[in-house]
Amino acid sequence: MIIRLLRTVIGMIMLVNVLQAGDLRVSILNGTQNVPGYADEVAVLDMSAGMAEIASVTAVNGTTTFENINSAPQSQYLVRATLDEVNYSTGFVPDAGVMNWESSVTVYESKDKLSDVLVTVPFFVVYAFEDELYIQKRFQFENHSTPPVTFKDSPGIINVHLPDDAKNIENVTIKYGTMPLRTQVLNHENGQVIPDVLKPGKSEIDLAYYLNYDSQAAEFTEKVYYDIEHFHVYVTPNSMNFSGTGVNREGTDNQNGFAIYNINQVKAGTELNFKISGKGMSESDAQQEQQQSTGRITIEHRLPLNTKLLISAILIVLILIALFISMNQQNSNLEAESIKLLKQQKQTLLKNYDSLSDSAAKASEKDQVLERLFAVYKTLDRIK
Helix, strand or coil: CHHHHHHHHHHHHHHHHHHCEEEEEEEEEECCCCEECEEEEEEEEEHHHCCEEEEEEEEEECEEEEEEEECCCCCCEEEEEEECCEEEEEEECCCCCCCEEEEEEEECCEECCCCCEEEEEEEEEEEEECCEEEEEEEEEEEECCCCCCEECCCCCCEEECCCCCCEEEEEEEEEECCCEEECCCEEECCEEEECCCECCEEEEEEEEEEEECCCCEEEEEEEECCCEEEEEEEEECCCCEEEECCEEEEEEECCCCEEEEEEEEECCCEEEEEEEECCCECHHHHHHHHHHCCCCCCCCCCCCCCHHHHHHHHHHHHHCCCCCCCCCHHHHHHHHHHHHHHHHHHHHHHHHHHHCCCCHHHHHHHHHHHHHHHHHHHHHHHHC
């Protein structure tokens, strides 16, 4: 009797596992030629298990199918396709009660020469303290290549400038999509580069570091590798004397304590030389500046804040940009994709729940959808 009961229980468990699994068909699209594409490798990663790879296949031409993908509540995956050593990905959340799913990933061919790329500088900020300068800058790249391609070269194709005497480098990140990923600056015969590719669409490079300042005056340079039509330099405190190549004083924000300068028509290959002098802020000045700021500051996943970073937060509020989220690549992908996919799953489940009638025949199915909804809400609360 006991053995028969155990067999029944085991059989039910196996049946539940089977019912909670299905097949995922992945299509590869060549975004450069707008035709079915090829991938060197396609993999499925389980985001709810720390981006663990659960299946992969090489040399995929057009489509491939992954069998027995778990569709239990809270299941969420990242489908990754690799072409020419560049990873492209899309999120996937299995629908409840479905045994076969479809997803697609767009890949792009690669080129080793930049073209049709628009480069802008959303901000360049200089914070002067008594014994050091704190520099924050962002470069935005818009890859408008036609047909669309990914630019890549070894050791890197995106030039940046990090001064040789920079100290306490706090941030070097690239953001393609939603989350910034930490990277590094490499020295190259043609200048400094970061070892990252430039995919079609918009990418952002952030850098933040300190330079020495002797409380009187300092000089520093910025090498510009791209044609830039116009950008601003923000300097705080606004009592500092600031000058340099092509620098023009544009205005002052007395409330938040910084001066605004502009630089126009910067050509690729230009070296901008800046001079700064005057009395920099003390720690007490920085704290007082922060207390007087009237903006609301939202900080997510940042390193511990000191008074210098609090001052930088003032500018973040003014230009409405969230700066420098410090996360490693795996956690960045996990959290960003998890939240996005969970919200999509929540909307789908709510629609399914509303569409089901209150009849007895639909009661069981409605309970299952409600159970998945609870799981999604709980997971969202835990991640946030």
